[in-house]
Amino acid sequence: MNIIDELEWRGAINQQTDAEGLRKLVEEEEISLYCGVDPTGDSMHIGHLIPFMMMKRFQLAGHHPVILIGGATGTIGDPSGRQTERQLQTMEQVQQNVDALTAQMQKLFGFAAGSNNVKMVNNHDWIHKINIVEFLRDYGKHFSINNMLAKDIVSSRLDSGISFTEFSYQILQSLDFHHLFKNEGVRLQIGGSDQWGNITSGIDLIRRKEGPEAKVFGLTIPLLLKSDGTKFGKTAGGAIWLDGKKTTPFEFFQFWMNTDDRDVIRYLKFFTFLTKDRIDELEVKVQTEPHKREAQRTLAEEMTKFVHGEQALKQALKITEALFSGDVRGLTADEIEDGFKHMPTFLASKDTKNIVDWLVELGIEPSKRQAREDITNGAISMNGEKVTDVNEVVSIENSFDGKFIIIRKGKKNYSLVKLED
Structure with missing residues (x-):
């Protein structure tokens, strides 16, 4: 051609x-x-x-x-x-x-x-x-x-x-x-x-x-606009940078993953080097299986690999999978910092405390009664493991490299707790 x-x-x-x-x-x-x-x-x-x-x-x-x-x-x-x-x-x-x-x-x-x-x-x-x-x-x-x-x-x-x-x-x-x-x-x-x-x-x-x-x-x-008429590449958090320190590879990957179904095929044509046959195949998937978001994932993988390289893509996929499954135990402190950058963040001391008191003091739970109820019902996970004992204590041993503790409430509500001296 x-x-x-x-x-x-x-x-x-x-x-x-x-x-x-x-x-x-x-x-x-x-x-x-x-x-x-x-x-x-x-x-x-x-x-x-x-x-x-x-x-x-x-x-x-x-x-x-x-x-x-x-x-x-x-x-x-x-x-x-x-x-x-x-x-x-x-x-x-x-x-x-x-x-x-x-x-x-x-x-x-x-x-x-x-x-x-x-x-x-x-x-x-x-x-x-x-x-x-x-x-x-x-x-x-x-x-x-x-x-x-x-x-x-x-x-x-x-x-x-x-x-x-x-x-x-x-x-x-x-x-x-x-x-x-x-x-x-x-x-x-x-x-x-x-x-x-x-x-x-x-x-x-x-x-x-x-x-x-x-x-x-x-x-x-051509000027690239999103289907809603807004300018491509702008988000609530600002521009999407090619510098991995300004926009981490994980954030970069997620930007493309969040592409609207109405835009994804246009972006695949514009930004990837995939063949016409492959893009046509993905276009069918958008129409017949939009919930699988295969086109978005392909776009995100291609762009992250092109800009940041294969290793950065692997790291972005690792963080994505950990967040989706809730099993964050295999993440490093650096990966946590990248993946939880824009999630609710709380500061806590490194002192040992009862988990009920700790959750309420931080503001993750509104009251001790609600904290006990959520723990008893299995709705609270700490660093990827469910907490079911209201007498559980939180200490520096629970943290990633003495820096972070991840609390998950329900399936999607993550909080990052940064430990301070």
Whole structure:
């Protein structure tokens, strides 16, 4: 299947500058293409991941991705999607972010495995060499203020205001495309739907400087919305990060597991590398056996393995199974910290106490009478084992590594008790 046909089947194409021209080009030769990300933070989130999944598909089809980290443009900030000026970061912070994003990209695109059909660049390497006179003479003269004002990324900011710094962003991104065309043979730029104006500006610059016959193309990815109309990737707890310290692999896995039935097949097409036959099979399962959530589990497994690796997936599955079964005895303290991060948490001393008094003092049970009733009825479990004796004592010996005790009330109500000195 032609890579463009595959992207269309997956619903991954929003706009193209020359659809037929690009289709013909990728059929005739292996091309270099690029997508960029600015280091405005020290981790990407799953929204950033969307265009890079397309880059990965081109890589697997034999093409040559060039991944751009915006060490220069990141010091300015893209005005797209914002109504206020971005807070500028120090150069030291930008460099720290560059290093962090570089490590994430290396993991996603298999640099460590010796892949030689992908390259990473930093636009600071060429932009910092250009002085202000060269910038104005060699690049600024090719941009019409009228055209720049008409771009959505700028026009949307005119009422609230936009500085010259952010206004100039599209020139710098266009400069990137031109540099990569000249020096890396890049023919295609990929970006989110909000990058259409920047991409077309880059194509215009290349043709002005290199001649109208220059064969360069642009392709954007559609804005991904959930079936309820809300933005994909946002939760009550905030963004879903690719950094395992910000969003643990278990949390990452659970995010995908909680995908709505109405969205799961679209996400499987968008985010996984499963075949059409396999996705069609899962689509039938969603319709006939939705309670089994096989499509969601497959999506969660594929994405967790892709972003965090096989070992992290195994750990996420282990925590998931422990929570589902109630048998948490095999978990480590670190796995408990990951799996119970957002569950009700209580602080307790390491002193030995009667379990009835202990549950009431913490607030897990509303009264001693209710605590005794729940214990007698077998509704209380401590660290995966039912407690049926109201005279049971709680001590540090009951804890995981002297740090945690897990209380389960009924089948689903977990509480994490952190022990303090």
